[in-house]
Amino acid sequence: MARFETLRTLRFGDCDPAGIAYFPSYFHFLNGVAEEWWDAIGFPWRLLFQERRIGLPTVKLDTQFLAPGFMGDSLHFSLEISALGSRSLTLEHEVMRDETVLWRATQVVVATSLDTHKSIAWPVDIHAALQSFQETPSHV
Amino acid sequence: MARFETLRTLRFGDCDPAGIAYFPSYFHFLNGVAEEWWDAIGFPWRLLFQERRIGLPTVKLDTQFLAPGFMGDSLHFSLEISALGSRSLTLEHEVMRDETVLWRATQVVVATSLDTHKSIAWPVDIHAALQSFQETPSHV
Amino acid sequence: MARFETLRTLRFGDCDPAGIAYFPSYFHFLNGVAEEWWDAIGFPWRLLFQERRIGLPTVKLDTQFLAPGFMGDSLHFSLEISALGSRSLTLEHEVMRDETVLWRATQVVVATSLDTHKSIAWPVDIHAALQSFQETPSHV
Amino acid sequence: MARFETLRTLRFGDCDPAGIAYFPSYFHFLNGVAEEWWDAIGFPWRLLFQERRIGLPTVKLDTQFLAPGFMGDSLHFSLEISALGSRSLTLEHEVMRDETVLWRATQVVVATSLDTHKSIAWPVDIHAALQSFQETPSHV
Numbered sequence A, B, C, D: 001m002a003r004f005e006t007l008r009t010l011r012f013g014d015c016d017p018a019g020i021a022y023f024p025s026y027f028h029f030l031n032g033v034a035e036e037w038w039d040a041i042g043f044p045w046r047l048l049f050q051e052r053r054i055g056l057p058t059v060k061l062d063t064q065f066l067a068p069g070f071m072g073d074s075l076h077f078s079l080e081i082s083a084l085g086s087r088s089l090t091l092e093h094e095v096m097r098d099e100t101v102l103w104r105a106t107q108v109v110v111a112t113s114l115d116t117h118k119s120i121a122w123p124v125d126i127h128a129a130l131q132s133f134q135e136t137p138s139h140v
Helices: A025-040 A045-051 A124-135 B023-040 B043-052 B126-135 C021-042 C047-051 C125-133 D025-040 D045-051 D122-135
Strands: A003-007 A058-065 A074-084 A087-099 A100-110 B005-009 B058-065 B074-084 B088-097 B101-110 C004-009 C058-065 C074-084 C088-097 C099-109 D003-007 D059-066 D074-084 D086-095 D100-110
Touching: A003 A025, A025 A087, A025 A100, A045 A087, A045 C125, A058 D100, A074 A124, A100 D074, B005 B023, B005 C074, B023 B074, B023 B088, B023 B101, C004 C021, C004 C125, C021 C047, C021 C074, C021 C088, C021 C099, C021 D025, C074 C125, D003 D025, D025 D045, D025 D086, D025 D100, D074 D122
Parallel strands: none
Antiparallel strands: A003 A074, A058 A100, A058 B058, A074 A087, A087 A100, B005 B074, B058 B101, B074 B088, B088 B101, C004 C074, C058 C099, C058 D059, C074 C088, C088 C099, D003 D074, D059 D100, D074 D086, D086 D100
């Protein structure tokens, strides 16, 4: 299964007075990583949202925080598809600092119409791109 | 079981280009609501973190988003304790707009030392306050 | 001149590892306060942006930070109009904790069309509401 | 004068329901860019804040927003020192998308003790690094 990987630096402004990552900031990162992955598979969100009026709301998000992240940490994000439905998508996210897993999240996203905010079937070209990503052997 | 309730307004800056609540913003609200509840049971975070050097990191957070929130919505947050351990706490959050549940989250928090970032047993006074909150019949 | 006033609590998640308010968070507050004021004068942003397609981008923002804000502080925001043009508006913001001014900002906002992102003249009803606010004697 | 340059992508989560950059998000970027520059001149903030207990609060920030940023834009940040005092520093920030200047900011930062939150003179090594940056001819 293919895996998308990218890096982020945990900045001062992402940390809290306890000196560690503020967890809501982690989800801002996670959303940006997902957006970067959609770019990589050929569907930039500006196109999806503004021209095709397709939304990708998160309907379920289960997260485990295993170790604290500290200001200045280099975070390695990876993302895989664990399930592809006709109207939804399940992503597995893992975030590491060197050899340590800091947190993991399972995110279920559904395709919606931005005009009705109701779920829709994946358009054929998007479903094909997701399936292709899912089936490509990972080079990791 | 006692329930803590408070209101928030979903503002423009909490919403995204799809016109609905940006989910990382929801977690920023959730964290502030938890902080407000700690104020209400007698342990403001400034005291906990700065004087007592106790941290309250989230170790697990499972969320279901059931309906979209829109700019200007009045959000009703409620919070209950579903489990109280010797070193941890499980909170059930529910967020409604009028009669509609928008999202629910189960959050597990552990007590830590901010000096070591290791878990610690709840100090006696804090454990007593949490237990008292948990056992007080709700007036809702 | 009329003055709009409202309160906010500076929360843990608005503060940084230096233990004081993270200044970008202040601007998130400021924007929400402005939105609350537009509600108060009869123009909720959901209506302005979605139905009337009017945008209110900030074109100039000059800020002085005079004293640090700390976690748990109660912030008193006040807002006045210092200039009202045919297409723009200048707001003076002041933020206090008790008798201490923490920061001040001068914000210039222009009316735009959300379809072209070009400036437009204030619609008559909006200009009248702004003028009425500006001219009402303050009860402060 | 030397100039520090770096890139950021304007993501969905940095934009607002008007479809353009949410200005408080711009300041979160700006702060991260400044932090990255301090890394580059040899003073990572983890070291400055946690070990040396030096804070760098912003005391003045004057910003002009000249053109809207859109979701997916690649933002080119550049930063120069326009004044170096014994206890303060003035930075000039410019943010471009291709050939278009989107916004500019002048930021005054002071050195403080994180224990007293009072201003202090720049430590000798930091002052030397800032001066060296300021005086190095730019290769741009």
